[in-house]
Every structure is written in structure tokens, then in C-alpha cells.
Amino acid sequence: MTFRLLDTLYADQVMAGIWSEHATVASWLEVEAGLATAQATIGLIDADDARAISEICRPGLIDHEQLWKAARVVGYPILPLTRQIAAALPPGAAGRVHYGATTQDIMDTGLALQLGRSCDRLLELARIFGDALSRLTTEHAGTVMAARTHAQQAVPTTFGAKLGGFLAELADEVAELRRAGEAVRVVSLFGAGGTNAAMGPQAPAVRQELARLLDLRDSSVSWHVSRHRVARFGATCATLAATCVRFAREVIDLSRTEIAEVREQDGHHRGASSTMPQKANPVLSESVVGFGVAATTAAGSLLRAMEAGHERSAGEWQIEWLMVPAVAEHAASALFLAGEAAATLRVFPDVMRANLQRDGGLLMSEALMMRLAPSLGQAGAHDLVYAAALEARRTGADLTEVVRRELRATGPGAPDLQLSVDQYVGEAPSMAHAAVDQWRKLKEEGQE
Structure with missing residues (x-):
């Protein structure tokens, strides 16, 4: 496994598991088993053959070392994967493995499963972050502090209004993430050139049944080179990550010694320096910045993957192999850490009030x-x-x-x-409450 320091320290392990080697191969096997079952249901292959194929399509029965060795020669993993499956079957069933499908059908349908699971995890992490922001926003709706423009004090506001801006932003992104989660759950079964000719007139019925078995949506149009849904997933991850970065930078800036209005959680040696005993660096927020910027950078590459030509990409697909897991994992890690930072944030209203007179x-x-x-x-x-x-x-x-x-x-x-800072905060408290209400309604809609 490649060593990456930031991942080792703070990565979201759930998302890393979704994109792990084991989970990726398992998703392909799930599709191959589903394909055989769907074809048997429609009558394209024998039911006994389908059952035999399904029983063999288990991750523990695959020799991963041999799989990657052969895939390096082929350039793609599905041919050597299906050869391993077929080698473990009797002649009749062996001849029905991957019947009429192409490599990208299996990998893209597996990708749809992983993207859907990624969206579920991102939604879970966003709810944790949003709930923490909502609690802080409610608590500090009337906590007066200095609003800052161009890094200088501007007018009075409230800490709740500041946090409400993050919460409303996150609510919009969660709504978009729900839409993205629906959009990416699409089956791919279109054959060699996107026509699905190999399965004959039963092809649409097989695809519909496969979609049903895998809890995906059907599409009557091939998306082998139409990667807009994948790019949109990346863009959604990027905006979520960017919001996390903005929140983290706010924590970093407000925790400066000269401002000292907030601070990350205490703990023995938390954020400590090897040489300056007084230091308590905002390490969670710093890591949010690292993961978040990495997510937004990777997401841009997915727009280049949309440039695939003809009916099959020639290199653009490989961009996704690198960048889709990176976008998902980095965004999840940023959300995970931002949620922890918000849930444990220490706020100092007395310092905020004192700074109003600085x-x-x-x-x-x-x-x-x-x-x-x-x-x-x-x-x-x-x-x-x-x-x-x-x-x-x-x-x-x-x-x-x-x-x-x-x-x-x-x-x-x-x-x-005679003017009071408390009387010159305008709509700040009501904005804070409005953001909390928006978040509450969004959560209620998600429970329907």
C-alpha cells in the first residue's frame, strides 16, 4: 500500500474502504454475478449456470497477485478476472461468464456502486458537520463579535451569523449531493461499441433486470464516453471540500494569538511543537485545508476525462481511475475533520467582546x-x-x-x-436562526 502521511494520520477510513482494492474487485464480482443472474432471469443463459457463476464470484476466491500481473499486460483487469472465474467453473457455466458484456460495462457498473456508496458516506459526514455547526449557530446567534473585511474589523456581527453562513452553504451542498447520489447510480451494459448487439433483442431486458438487482437506475443510452455524471460527482465533492476549507481557515485565523476568539479542542500534546512548549497548533483545521485543497484539485481533472472521443476513451478513462477515488477520499477526510473541529470547538465570547474595542x-x-x-x-x-x-x-x-x-x-x-455594538448587528441573529431552520428542514426532507 502506498504511504501517504496525511492519509495515515487523518484519512476517513470508511471512504478509504469503499475505494480499497478489495472493495473495487468485489464490486466487479458483484456485477458479474448480477449479470449472470439477470441473463438467467430473462432466459439468455441457463439458471444453473448463473447460480454456479454467482457462487464463484466471491473476492476470497480471486488470486489478486495473478490478477494484477495479467492486468498489467492486458491494460485492463476484467479479462484476467473473468478468466479466473471461468477456470473455477465446469465447461457449461464457464462459457457463460461475462456473456456478451465488455470490460467497461463491468467497471462502470462497479463504479456506479462505489459512487453511490461514496455519496452515502459523504451525506453521513456532512450531517455530522452540519449538526455541529447548527448547535454552535444556535448557541451563539447573539454572541457579538467583530465582522472582518479585508482581514480588518468592519462592523459588529454575531458569531452565530458567521457560522450560519457556513451552515446554509453546507445545506445547499447536501441538497446537491443528494441529487448527485441519484444521478451516479446508473447501470452500464452496452457492449463493445455501445450498441449492445451481442445480447440481441433481449439486451434491454437484461440491462433492466441487472439494474433492478443492483438497485441502480437503467439508462437506454450508452454512457461509456459520457462522463458528465462522474465529473458532476467530482464537482460536488469539490464544493463540499471548499466549504470545509473555508471553515477551517476561519478557525485558524480566529485562533491567532492576537485574536484568540476560538481554539481547537485541548489535549495533552495536541498541536504541540517539538521545540516551543507553549504551542497548541490548530492541527485539525490545517489538515482540513490539506485534504480539501487536494479534493478540489483532483476534481478539475475529471473535466478532462470528459474529453473522451468516439465510442471508447483512449487514456481519459485512466484519469478517473486515479482521480475519482482521490476526490471522494479527500473530500470525505476534509468533512470528517471539519465535523470533529466544529463539534469540539472552544469559543470565547468575552474575548470577542473585548476585541470590539481593540x-x-x-x-x-x-x-x-x-x-x-x-x-x-x-x-x-x-x-x-x-x-x-x-x-x-x-x-x-x-x-x-x-x-x-x-x-x-x-x-x-x-x-x-450613544451607540451600542449590541444594537448594531442588524439581521445577524435572525440570519443565524434562519440557517438553523434551513438545516433542520433539509434533514427532515432527507428522512422521508
């Missing part, structure tokens, strides 16, 4: 401007508060006092300038 109250500049705008006009109010902000930052004076002094000097009566 710039001398300047994050209330917009609030002051809008309080003055009715009498001065927005442009006039902006100019006055802008000059006051420069003065306050230069001298360290309180912004509101500088504005009052400027108003007294210019003559117009000053409106009430």
Missing part, C-alpha cells in the same frame, strides 16, 4: 455615519466620520468623542450618539 471603537464608524446621515447626508456624514476616524486612530481618542467635538465645532446640533 481599535478604539472604530468599527462603529458606519453606525455613527448612518446616525448623522439624516441631517448631513450620507456623503457629508461619511466625510466627517472619516476625518474623525483618522484623528481617533492618530491620537488614541474615542471615536464618538472626536465626532461630538467636530459637530460642536461645525455648528449643527448633534443627535444622540
Whole structure:
């Protein structure tokens, strides 16, 4: 097995299992057994032959070393796989293995099974992440903190509103993942050139029965070189992974020593440095970034796999062999770690409130401007508060006092300038609650 450090430390083992050597070969065997059963049901082959084939199509009966040795010569694994199956059968049944099918039929139908299972696992991980975000969003709907634009304090918001943005984003992606999960569960049984001529007039009925046996959808049009569903699966994984990365970067940034508004979970030597005893690095979030960026990068390759020409690819298919497992596994690992980070996140509301005053109250500049705008006009109010902000930052004076002094000097009566950060969060709390409601409804729909 290839050693990859990040996988060894943090990979989602369930998804890794879906794309393991054992599971991949098992999926092909499941299709071969299903094909024989479907053909017997339709009357294309004998029922006893089908039963014999099904009994042999078990992973433990396959010599993997010999399979890969022969596949390296052929370039594809199904010919040597079916030869191993046939070699273990009596002459009659041996001649009905892989009857009328082509390599890509077996591999693509096996791929559909693995993609469907991958979507199920991603949905499970997304629910864990979303539930953790939902709890935090509810708890901190009214927890006031500084919103930051261009990495600088902007106006007051709430931590719940910030988290609600991630939760609403994730809800949209889960809805898309459900659609992708339905789209990828499609049987492939179209024969050598996509016409399914080898099975004769019974071909559609065999394909329909195979789809039923494997709990897949039928398609009346060959998709040997139509890889849009696979690419869409990759794109869905990529957007999920990108959301995880955005969340992780927020945790990393808010846990900076100079900000210190959140922190990953405590633990002996968690995030420790080999030389700086004080360090507690955000290692979960850092690993989310690693997995998430790898997932989005791999997903782009699947668009190139869509370029296959004629009725069979010449290299584009091999892109999928590398990148589909990578996309699924990296996205799952990012989701797994993001869920853990969210579920164990430590939040410090007192630090958030203290940070609101770190710039001398300047994050209330917009609030002051809008309080003055009715009498001065927005442009006039902006100019006055802008000059006051420069003065306050230069001298360290309180912004509101500088504005009052400027108003007294210019003559117009000053409106009430007593402004509270708690009263200038706009729709932030309601946005947090709306995101939680959206998530709850999405989960209820998924249980129907």
C-alpha cells in the first residue's frame, strides 16, 4: 500500500474502504454475478449456470497477485478476472461468464456502486458537520463579535451569523449531493461499441433486470464516453471540500494569538511543537485545508476525462481511475475533520467582546455615519466620520468623542450618539436562526 502521511494520520477510513482494492474487485464480482443472474432471469443463459457463476464470484476466491500481473499486460483487469472465474467453473457455466458484456460495462457498473456508496458516506459526514455547526449557530446567534473585511474589523456581527453562513452553504451542498447520489447510480451494459448487439433483442431486458438487482437506475443510452455524471460527482465533492476549507481557515485565523476568539479542542500534546512548549497548533483545521485543497484539485481533472472521443476513451478513462477515488477520499477526510473541529470547538465570547474595542471603537464608524446621515447626508456624514476616524486612530481618542467635538465645532446640533455594538448587528441573529431552520428542514426532507 502506498504511504501517504496525511492519509495515515487523518484519512476517513470508511471512504478509504469503499475505494480499497478489495472493495473495487468485489464490486466487479458483484456485477458479474448480477449479470449472470439477470441473463438467467430473462432466459439468455441457463439458471444453473448463473447460480454456479454467482457462487464463484466471491473476492476470497480471486488470486489478486495473478490478477494484477495479467492486468498489467492486458491494460485492463476484467479479462484476467473473468478468466479466473471461468477456470473455477465446469465447461457449461464457464462459457457463460461475462456473456456478451465488455470490460467497461463491468467497471462502470462497479463504479456506479462505489459512487453511490461514496455519496452515502459523504451525506453521513456532512450531517455530522452540519449538526455541529447548527448547535454552535444556535448557541451563539447573539454572541457579538467583530465582522472582518479585508482581514480588518468592519462592523459588529454575531458569531452565530458567521457560522450560519457556513451552515446554509453546507445545506445547499447536501441538497446537491443528494441529487448527485441519484444521478451516479446508473447501470452500464452496452457492449463493445455501445450498441449492445451481442445480447440481441433481449439486451434491454437484461440491462433492466441487472439494474433492478443492483438497485441502480437503467439508462437506454450508452454512457461509456459520457462522463458528465462522474465529473458532476467530482464537482460536488469539490464544493463540499471548499466549504470545509473555508471553515477551517476561519478557525485558524480566529485562533491567532492576537485574536484568540476560538481554539481547537485541548489535549495533552495536541498541536504541540517539538521545540516551543507553549504551542497548541490548530492541527485539525490545517489538515482540513490539506485534504480539501487536494479534493478540489483532483476534481478539475475529471473535466478532462470528459474529453473522451468516439465510442471508447483512449487514456481519459485512466484519469478517473486515479482521480475519482482521490476526490471522494479527500473530500470525505476534509468533512470528517471539519465535523470533529466544529463539534469540539472552544469559543470565547468575552474575548470577542473585548476585541470590539481593540481599535478604539472604530468599527462603529458606519453606525455613527448612518446616525448623522439624516441631517448631513450620507456623503457629508461619511466625510466627517472619516476625518474623525483618522484623528481617533492618530491620537488614541474615542471615536464618538472626536465626532461630538467636530459637530460642536461645525455648528449643527448633534443627535444622540450613544451607540451600542449590541444594537448594531442588524439581521445577524435572525440570519443565524434562519440557517438553523434551513438545516433542520433539509434533514427532515432527507428522512422521508
